[in-house]
Amino acid sequence: MSTTTLKEQNELFPVFLKLEHLTVLVVGGGYVGTEKLTALLQNSPRATIKVVAIQFSPEVLQLALENENISLVAKAFSPEDVAGSDLVIVGINDRQASREISLEAKRQGKLVNVADQPELCDFYLSSVVRKGNLKIAISTNGKSPTLAKRLKETFHDALPEELDQVLDNLQLIRNRLKGDFSAKVTQLNDITKVLATEPTAARKQPSGRFGKIAFLGLFALLFTTLGLVLSPYLSLQEVGNFATSIDPLFYWMIMAGFVAQLVDGALGMGYGVTCTTILMSLGVNLPAISGSIHTAEVFSSGASGYSHYKFGNVNKKLFKVLLIPGVIGAILGAMLLSWVGEEYAGYVRPVLATYTLILGARIVYNAFRKTKERKKIKKAGLLAGAGGFLDSFGGGGWGPLVTSTLISKGRTPRFVIGSVSITEFFVALASSLTFFALLGLGHLPIILGLIIGGVIAAPIAARLAGKLPLKTMFIAVGSLVIIWSLRILLKAVGIF
Structure with a gap:
């Protein structure tokens, strides 16, 4: 006699409900109830929801104020509350009371979900991935909501x-196709076959117009390198002296460039403040610090941007929105600083630091709150222009201003950091070329040290940007913004 061992499997039937046509009863107004209510609103903001609880948390009260389709009933649960509801969700910490509410709802023929008691549930609230019109629900059969969240x-x-754009394009194609259902399916399968083949190679190889931009960027980097070597501001004797007698400070410059680019490439900001802090601690004078950092940043940001693109961290649409305004802002900032003098830039830094300090605190706060729907950035071009201007005129601010603002609006840190980093190359190039034309170039040992260290660190930092957990990146970016902002404010009042 043989025995067959059946492997346990998930037998749940996945369904997407149009909750705007249904009524949902949520029992519980505390932490668990807030979590359930938030999940409902994120996925179906037009659903009619009744919340019954003795007390309501401030978060539930705020959600009710912001959504007129939510009604709050301040009282203990009674069987009459179930009437008129299509679904019942129990979000209270009392297990026995949850069981009794579940049994009553089922007695009245309602489908029930009970927090942290899978055996009482008729359905589960899944973890959901949203990319515009694309929605993916993840279920672990009630065994581990934490794993579902990580997935x-x-x-x-x-x-x-860009997946939402792909969906829109496929809808247009589908509407234009002729033939019966089978013929349309066959044609769409042929069109979308590329999405399921060689995803890694396709993601890592630059192609099309964006690949040309990357190539032109590298060409500009090489052209700038040649211009640096042949610059009329440098003599052959100066280059020869540097090659034959390397000062130990040069190795510290390599370390400074490596650390600064590691921070900037992984977190999307911090190159200037990290370099400045290290160089000041080594006794380098301020004019040398300012000129050297702007020049070296062209090379390190070029390597960083290309690495981010190679590892798939760049949102092409965001890059295009940021590019032109950022470059224009950088040129204007460099020209104004060259004309009026650096002392006026000191008035801009405290204002920028106050703004970014608030953003930094908001980013850290977002790391500890539930995932919220991403807000659309309506004036990203204006933001890039301000960031480019302040980076040139104020001596820094592109990363802290642009990166922290975009992340604080709910944008994914990985793609924000990658897109801002590749744009930073063009911003730094425009700024540096303007400074070269108006002020000249010097401090070769410092510049070369920073360049070498930054180029070495760039691919490592780009890889970290794609691997760090989302919460860790929020905390790291927020903390760096707060430290950068406090340092500028303390310096402005003469304390630091």
Whole structure:
């Protein structure tokens, strides 16, 4: 006699409900109830929801104020509350009371979900990945919501932001196709076959117009390198002296460039402040610090931007929005600083630091709150222009201003950091060329040291930007913004 061992499997039937046509009863107004209510609103903001609880948390009260389709009933649960509801969700910490509410709802023929008690549930609230019209629900059969949450974060970062555009294009194609259902399916399968083949190679190889931009960027980098060597501001004797007698400070410059680019490439900001802090501690004078950092940043940001693109961290649409305004802002800032003098830039830094300090605190706060729907950035071009101007005129601010603002609006840190980093190359190039034309160039040992260290660190930092957990990146970016902002404010009042 043989025995067959059946492997346990998930037998749940996945369904997407149009909750705007249904009524949902949520029992519980505390932490668990807030979590359930938030999940409902994120996925179905037009659903009619009644919340019954003795007390309501401030978060539930705020959600009710912001959504007129939510009604709050301040009282203990009674069987009459179930009437008129299509679904019942129990979100209270009392297990026995949850069981009794579940039994009553089922007695009245309602489908029930009970927090942390899978055996009482008729359905589960899944972790959901959203990319515009694309929605992916993840279920672990009620065994581990934590794993479902981690998978959600992984898929959210892995799926490109452009997927919603792909869906729109496929809808247009489908509407134009002729033939019966079978013929349309066959044609669509042929069109979308590329999405399932060689995803890694396709993601890593620059192609099309964006690949040309990357190539032109590298060409500009090589052209700038040649211009640096042949610059009329440098003599052959100066280059020869540097090659034959390397000062130990040169190795410290390599270390400074490596650390600064590691921070900037992984977190999307911090190159200037990290370099400045290290160089000041080594006794380098301020004019040398300012000129050297702007020049070296062209090379390190070029290597960083290309590495981010290679590892799939760049949102092409965001890059295009940021590019032109950022470059224009950088040129204007460099020209104004060259004409009026650096002392006026000191008035701009405290204002920028106050703004970014608030953003930094908001980013850290977002790391500890539930995932919220991403807000659309309506004036990203204006933001890039301000960031480029302040980076040139104020001596820094592109990363802290642009990166922190975009992340604080709910944008995915990985794609924000990658897109801002590749744009930073063009911003730094425009700024540096303007400074070269108006002020000249010097401090070769410092510049070369920073360049070498930055180029070495760039691919490592780009890889870290794609691997760090979402919460860790929020905390790291927020903390760096706060430290940068406090340092500028303390310096402005003469304390630091």
